[in-house]
Amino acid sequence: MVESNQNPPAGGFAKTTDFKWLTIGIVVFILLAFVTPPFDSMVAKARSVFGGLSPAEIAVKAKHIQIIIALLATCVVFFATEAIPMPAVALLIGLVQLFFGITPPAGIVATYAHDAVWFIAGSLAIGATLVKYGLDKRVGMLVVKIAGTKTRMIILGLLLGTAIPTAFVGEHAIASMFVPIGIALYTLTNKSFPAPRLGRLLMMTIAVGCMIGGPMSPTGGARNAIMIGFLSNIGIDVSFVQWLAMGVFYTLVMSAIMAFVLPLLFKPETDDLSEAVSILKQDLEQHGKMTPKQWLVAGVMGLVVFLWITDKTLVKQALGFSLGLGGVAISGAVLYMLLGLTSWNDYETNVSWGVIILYAGAISLGAVFQNTGAAGWLADSIIALVEPLGMNSGLALAVLVVLIGAGLTNLMSAGATVAVIGPVVLDMARSSGTNPLIVGVGLAISTSMAFWLVIGTPASSIVYSSGQLSSKDFIRTAMIAWPAGIIVLVIVMALIWSLLLGIPINV
Secondary structure, three states, rough: OOOOOOOOOHHHHHOOOHHHHHHHHHHHHHHHOOOOOHHHHHHHHHHHHHHOOHHHHHHHHHHHHHHHHHHHHHHHHHHHOOOOOHHHHHHHHHHHHHHOOOHHHHHEEEEEEHHHHHHHHHHHHHHHHHOOOOOOHHHHHHHHHHHHHHHHHHHHHHHHHHHHHHHHOOOOOOOOOHHHHHHHHHHHHHHHOOOHHHHHHHHHHHHHHHHHHHHOOOOOHHHHHHHHHHHHHHOOOOOOOHHHHHHHHHHHHHHHHHHHHHHHHHHOOEEEEHHHHHHHHHHHHHOOOHHHHHHHHHHHHHHHHHHHHHHHHHHHHHOOOOOHHHHHHHHHHHHHHHOOOOOOOHHHOOOOOHHHHHHHHHHHHHHHHHHHHHHHHHHHHHHHHHHHOOOHHHHHHHHHHHHHHHHHHOOOOOHHHHHHHHHHHHHHHHHOOEEEEEEEEHHHHOOOOOOHHHHOOOHHHHHOOOOOOOOHHHHHHHHHHHHHHHHHHHHHHHHHHHHHHOOOEEE
């Protein structure tokens, strides 16, 4: 099989401080936190949240709200510009709470150790083990084998073949799995006649498939785990099956739409790839049968998925309590070590610990937003602004949240977007009588719509590194995919979730 010799760009974790944007972020924090006293509305919110305290203590709590709002604005600057390494932003979130006396040390540590953080760590470790044993390549080759030889069917196969695994394994792993296969299909065809549009079509299909697959299940991205954490903080437990039932419709409808649209945007030079597919099938046969260790790795992965699905039902009945998404993921990662399939050195080398720290900080930001009343204050302020537009409750509010999420995710990472505005929109929902489940899951899915930029998602950066795409190709795709995604999600919320699944928009 033809391999791509180009490596994905290093990304934000390899960057060092940009002092210009660091200075701007610090200035933003100082201006918002210290130039003026807390607004009267902040004092009123502090009084409503902490009513039993003295006036002096209420003033301190109002100041905390002001500082957290300033922290939010600073995080937006840092997330959008990558002024400092992303994990440093996550750690600063905890340090600001500590140095200003907002949260005691034990409280900060508790937020960084949330179940969602365990889930992210365990999922990354499991994904690294799958790659170590080559199961990623076997899955990718199998998808091409099943899809047939017609170009349109291969595009549909690649969309579903990337979307469905992305719902359970990180998109960066899935993109890395399929890029060499797409490159092989293009290169083998290009030997017979020039086929640049085919190369662009195959690479863009992989990127889009990874983006539309993530919303399908809780394990489809850190943004989903973060939102589940936020919902649990307000007393709403979302099971694996419930999220899957809500997310699968968006993924399937978008897969069908993009399977039709992408070949129109990048009209391939041929409608049949028989020769290239035949060579790839021979390559799959050369890999031989699955080894016992590969079967064992796959079996553990299957067990993890089964436990994720049954955690709120069978597992809870058997143990008397649920393990949580994080508990199941870490169990799988540890089981791989106990069975001698991997070592801690493998995890140290192949797991992005910066990602874990980043989302731990995001969870901590959401918790302090909720606990200080800052989320409630900002939510009340936004509701007051949109009330004249009639978008302050119900489906209209859900649509507004989708538009905000789909817009911001193209400026910062999906996880960061959910971390920054998740607590705010959940408070908006609760204040207006709108179902927080609809708003929360809608926001998480909308942040998968990072179609516009090369840096929008890890998968986009990986396929871009293949050399087949330009930034204009992403923009061209986004002009249709972005509005289509918004429309599909709104229809799914209004019809499927509300009518078919019986989840009320208003509570």
